[in-house]
Amino acid sequence: MPKYNNKIIAILGPTASGKTRLAVELAEKFNGEIVSADSRQVYRGMDIGTGKDLDEYTVPYHLIDVASPKISFDLAKYQKMAFRAIGDILKRGKLPILAGGSGLYLQAVVDNYKLSEAKKDLALRKKLEKLSAVELFLKLKSLAPKIAAKLNQSDKNNKRRLIRYLEILSQDENFKNRKGRRKYETLLIGVKFNKNILQQRIFKRLLERLKEQNMIGEIENLRSNGLSWKKLENFGLEYRFIGWYLQGKLPYDEMVKKLNIAIYQFAKRQLTWFKRWEKQGAKINWVKDNKKAEKLVKEFLK
RNA sequence: GGCCUGAUAGCCAAGCGGUAAGGCGAGAGUCUGCAAAACUCUUAUGCGUGGGUUCAAUUCCCACUCAGGCCU
Numbered sequence: 238m239p240k241y242n243n244k245i246i247a248i249l250g251p252t253a254s255g256k257t258r259l260a261v262e263l264a265e266k267f268n269g270e271i272v273s274a275d276s277r278q279v280y281r282g283m284d285i286g287t288g289k290d291l292d293e294y295t296v297p298y299h300l301i302d303v304a305s306p307k308i309s310f311d312l313a314k315y316q317k318m319a320f321r322a323i324g325d326i327l328k329r330g331k332l333p334i335l336a337g338g339s340g341l342y343l344q345a346v347v348d349n350y351k352l353s354e355a356k357k358d359l360a361l362r363k364k365l366e367k368l369s370a371v372e373l374f375l376k377l378k379s380l381a382p383k384i385a386a387k388l389n390q391s392d393k394n395n396k397r398r399l400i401r402y403l404e405i406l407s408q409d410e411n412f413k414n415r416k417g418r419r420k421y422e423t424l425l426i427g428v429k430f431n432k433n434i435l436q437q438r439i440f441k442r443l444l445e446r447l448k449e450q451n452m453i454g455e456i457e458n459l460r461s462n463g464l465s466w467k468k469l470e471n472f473g474l475e476y477r478f479i480g481w482y483l484q485g486k487l488p489y490d491e492m493v494k495k496l497n498i499a500i501y502q503f504a505k506r507q508l509t510w511f512k513r514w515e516k517q518g519a520k521i522n523w524v525k526d527n528k529k530a531e532k533l534v535k536e537f538l539k
Numbered sequence: 540g541g542c543c544u545g546a547u548a549g550c551c552a553a554g555c556g557g558u559a560a561g562g563c564g565a566g567a568g569u570c571u572g573c574a575a576a577a578c579u580c581u582u583a584u585g586c587g588u589g590g591g592u593u594c595a596a597u598u599c600c601c602a603c604u605c606a607g608g609c610c611u
Contacts, residue, residue, distance in 0.1 A: 252575080277575060287575085311572040341574050350571045357572060370578090391569040391579035401572070414571050473575035498564075503575055509568065 245323060245421040246534060247274070247335040247347055249511060249521070250428035251504035253438045257290050259428060259527050260336035263534055264296040270326045271298040272319055274337025274346070277472060279315070280306040282459055285452040286475035288442075299326075306464055306472070312345055312352065319346045323421065332538075333421075340510030347425070347519075349417035355408040365400045373399035380406050424537040426530050427511060427521040439500050446475070447493065453479055474500055 246269070248260045260271050271294065273279070277287040281302045284291065289301060299322040304310045319335070323346070326333040337343060344350070365373060374393050378385035384402060392398050405412050430438065446452040456479045459469065469480035478496035481487045487495070515521055524530045 275575090276573090309573060312574075313572045316572090339574065341570075345571065348571090352571060355572080362573095389569065389579075391577095393579090395569085395578040397573070397577045398570075404572090416571080471573070471576070476575080500575080505566090506568095506575090510570080510574090513568085513570080 243327060243421045244424070244538065245327075245333040245335060246424050246426065246537070247343060248426050248428065248530075249274075249336075249340070249343055250338060251435060251507045252288070252338055252500060253435065253442050253504065254428040254430060256336050256338065256428055257288075257293055259426075259530055260334050261293055261295060262527055263530065264332070264334050266531060267332050267534060267538065268330075269332035269334045270296055272322050272326070272333055272335045273298060273300045274319070274335050274339055274343045275301075276310070276315070276339040276342055278302075278337070279304045279310050280472075282306060282462065283455070283472070283476070285446050285450045285455045286472075286479075306459065306468065311357070312341060315342050316345045316350065316352065320420070338507050340507060340514065344510075344514060347419065347421075347423050349420050351415040351417050353405045353409055353412045355405040355412070358404050358407065361404055361407060362400055365403060366396070368396075370394045370396050370399065373403065377402055377406075424533065425519060425521045426533060427523040429508075429523050429525075435504060436501055439504065440497050443493070443497055443500065453483070456480060456483065474503060 246263065248256050248263070250256050263269060264271055275287065277283060278289050278301045280287070281304065283289075283306060291301070300315070300318055303318065304314075319342075323333045323335075335343060335346060345352070368376070370393065373396060374385065374388070377388075377399055380403070452475060456469065456476060459476075460466075460483070466480055466484060469476045471477075475496060478487065478492050478499065482489060482492040511521060522530075522533050524533070
């Protein structure tokens with residue numbers, strides 16, 4: 238009989254909130270292993286910019302360094318690998334600790350999203366990308382009026398999402414979004430700071446990465462390994478802004494300033510996701526210190 | 540002391556007689572295969588101050604204040 242049955246812990250929070258440290262501490266105390274829930278830490282060679290902090294891990298970790306940055310990764314792959322890793326950890330009688338800031342990835346695992354079978358169709362995407370949002374929307378409307386009617390202003394203008402709808406419809410005419418039953422009993426722990434402190438932590442960390450950790454060198458390395466500027470830009474934040482800097486599109490000081498703002502804006506978007514998850518009924522236990530988290534876990538595992 | 544130019548939201552900035560573009564930032568959101576991505580909404584009853592002209596002024600005129608430049 239496995240010790241932890243089907244219980245898992247999930248540690249979430251905005252960037253620069255110290256999730257990794259907390260996750261490692263808990264893993265040490267409760268015989269756990271960490272499953273990263275970070276859409277960028279899956280890539281090899283992207284360490285400083287994504288804040289992998291591999292030297293902090295004193296326990297086994299999963300879903301870090303599992304993909305090449307040259308090959309696109311996505312939610313479906315993540316979900317599959319995460320389920321596999323969690324199942325494996327549980328089988329060995331240990332406690333899986335999901336930890337990360339990618340809200341969608343986290344929720345897809347915790348709430349057991351039933352993703353469409355429709356695979357990505359590069360040729361179709363390329364074709365559709367040439368159309369405007371309005372054209373894409375009209376196309377969707379004629380193919381699936383019910384889905385189109387449900388879209389809000391934001392989705393109607395979002396080409397990327399419209400294209401995915403059309404892509405799914407081309408392979409699966411009657412799909413709908415579904416959540417499965419939760420696979421695991423999950424304790425959600427959120428790490429949060431007030432905005433000023435978060436802002437300070439972000440800026441401080443950014444300067445450390447630039448001045449002490451040679452983050453720019455990391456990006457130059459990725460380049461010399463053949464990663465395109467476009468790929469770098471698409472990874473966002475440090476990879477995007479430093480990429481622009483290296484191409485001479487931004488002077489250094491401006492790059493630092495704009496990147497800092499972008500990271501903070503990202504942190505706010507993460508928080509928005511978590512708020513939304515709560516509105517949907519998730520119980521997130523927000524903690525200020527690791528002691529409190531430990532207590533929650535102890536209680537949860539009883 | 541004299542002359543010139545400018546003064547529009549937190550910042551940058553367009554408008555120059557008919558009732559305040561845009562960008563950035565900020566705030567709030569959307570989200571089921573690119574999610575650190577992509578996308579949406581909100582954000583000046585007000586245009587340095589005081590007068591005047593006009594049906595109507597942020598736009599024209601006068602004075603003042605401040606800033607920058609030039610001259611003595």
